[in-house]
Amino acid sequence: MSDTHYDLCIIGGGINGAGIARDAAGRGLSVLLVEGDDLGSGTSSASTKLIHGGLRYLEHMNFRLVRESLAEREALLRIAPHLVRGMEFVLPMGKGGKRPIWKIRLGLWLYDLFAGSSRLAHSRFIRNLGSESFGVPLRPEYKKGFVYSDAWGDDTRLVVLNAVDALENGADIRLRTICTGIQEDGKLWSVALHDRFTEKDYSVHASAVINATGPWVGRFLKGTGLGDGDPELPGVRLVQGSHIILPRQLNGEESYLLQQKDGRVVFVIPYENDFTLVGTTEVDFNDDPKDAEASEEEVAYLCEAYNMAFKAPVLPEDALFTFSGIRALVEQGQKRVSAISRDCQIYHHKGLPLPLISIFGGKLTTYRAQAERAVDMVSGLLNVVTDPWTDTQALPGGDFRGGGLDVFIESQCARYPWLPPSVLRRYAQAYGTRMDRIVGEGDSLACLGHYCGQDVYEAELRYLVDHEMAQTDEDILWRRSKLGLKVTDETLENIASVLSTL
Structure with a gap:
């Protein structure tokens, strides 16, 4: 594993990291995304779930951020109509x-x-x-x-589907894997990793690294020493x-x-x-x-x-x-937290011998544009020509044709009249056109396998494990879905039992 080389290694599997991985992999870069826990398990799962321009930012005269946020709101309504x-x-x-x-x-x-x-x-x-x-x-x-x-937007499913698209475009995604160090090794970065499941330590090489660790951005730089002595480093x-x-x-x-x-x-x-x-x-x-x-x-x-x-x-x-x-x-010196800009700063550590970029700030709504700028910067540093693409290509399941979500749901009601309305609507809103990968050509609920309770069936659990990188019941109940709000202890036990067989 130590000989594995990537164009880009991204540390952090929140919305910024997943968005960057999707964009970069789709442009043809070889990408590794490393996340110490699960996709979206940090700040990205704790948002207000809004995809918005930020009305209150006008009060602080941040017109550019409002314009960009509103443009990105439209982009997400277009590329993720099932989630937004x-x-x-x-x-x-x-x-x-x-x-x-x-x-x-x-x-x-x-x-x-x-x-x-x-x-x-x-x-x-x-x-x-x-x-x-x-x-x-x-x-x-x-x-x-x-x-x-x-x-409104489903924050964690936005993270997951960006990662799924990255994976399908050739990215390597490693969850429950911690970056324990990073150092120069000739013309490449040597990135030390620790697999929390196997307890194995190993390293990979990358031409460029992006620190997308969210609230840990400063801790990562301090722990690796990569921010030491940089007078321009953002606070x-x-x-x-x-x-x-x-x-x-x-x-x-x-x-x-x-x-x-x-x-x-x-x-x-x-x-x-x-x-x-x-x-x-x-x-x-x-x-x-x-x-x-x-x-x-x-x-x-x-x-x-x-x-x-x-x-x-x-x-x-x-x-x-x-x-x-x-x-x-x-940090911009404001006393009131509400006055601090939510704008993103994509920082190139110019004093280092190899390309390192850190992502400071940002908001859920503008993650796609932030990722695009970050990949533009990486492409320039690596002297490769790439073209942006994510503002027009639908996220997995979002390729509705001839109408929006309501029209799609109507078509699925006609296709699967035996599927309970609550299940069908949830599948449509979570998986969009990919719900057929769960339901298939079935003609009865028996085709969905073991029933765990509260509209949860084995077929959905299998899909989440096989195609959305779910590894635990928490991954499924709180990040691939919001079922954790409703499930009983009995349903949870049944889910755990099914997962143990997958």
Whole structure:
């Protein structure tokens, strides 16, 4: 294994690493992606699940990021229609709001302008929220408001499908594999690796390395010594964002953007049919990112944010789940976390003898464009000519023809009339056109193999292991799907039993 050579070795299997691997492999580079745990097991699985332009970034005059984010929103709606879908957001206005109506109206006008000919509806002003179904749950002091459009996206499946596409384009992907060191070896990098399953240590060679370790970006550079003595190295500010998941609170399909007294905003989003997602917080973080968890103060803050807007209050003990992610933002000297740009910095370590690039910051929505710029940089450093391609080619399962998701679901209902509607819809939204690789030409539920309970069948588990690199029940329940929100102990035992035979 020590003689294996790659054009590019990527450390980190989050959305940035997976996106870069897909782009680079599709351009013909030989690629190795190394991830110490599972795909998307860090920050990428702890987002607010939004594919959005970032309305609040307008307040900080970050027009370029908003333009790019809105363009990337359109790209993802196009290349991943099964994973990304439009959603309406209600922005209620009440007394004491930090931002007057004229300012919100101007911001939404700019948002619509930057979005151009979007497939999503433009914003509109609501003079009487109480007359609208989505205004009924709100407290009576919220009399006016706005409705605007953005998109929701399945964050972890975006990671997984980028990695799957990279794999199918020839990339080598090694999960539960830790990079323990990197050093110069002639004209190549020697990358030391440790396989957590086999406990074996080995090394590979690469012409270029990308550090896409997310909140561990600084720790990686410090641990390897590769950032030592670099006066231009960006500073990193770690910020924790926490969310709570409640039993479903609202009947409608609209989400809400709630302004807070501290100037921040909190989202309230319908989630996985049976739940309501509330987030996020922004708190400075100084510990190991793997230890991130929502504090009592954060949970209380999110409940208070919810209760300020809605008639029916929630309590901290109503939260069924919490999750937290750590973002590595580029330190720019701002006191308030909310003022720090979410822009990405793709940093070339010019003082080193061989190509090393580190990814600082960034956001889920713009991962594809960030990956494209990173691969452009690598191609230039390796003196190879490559062409961008990922803005037009669908992610696996996203190659719908002649219509969007709803049209596709209708066609699958006709093709598989025996498949329960809840199963069919979930398969369509998760796997798109590749759901036939699970269902095949079957004509009954018996064709899906052993039934584990709660709409989980052996055929799906087999597909995830064979084609999406799932290795454990957690990989399946929390990253290849969100089934972990619903499964019972009995179903979990049955899943584990089936996995043991695969």
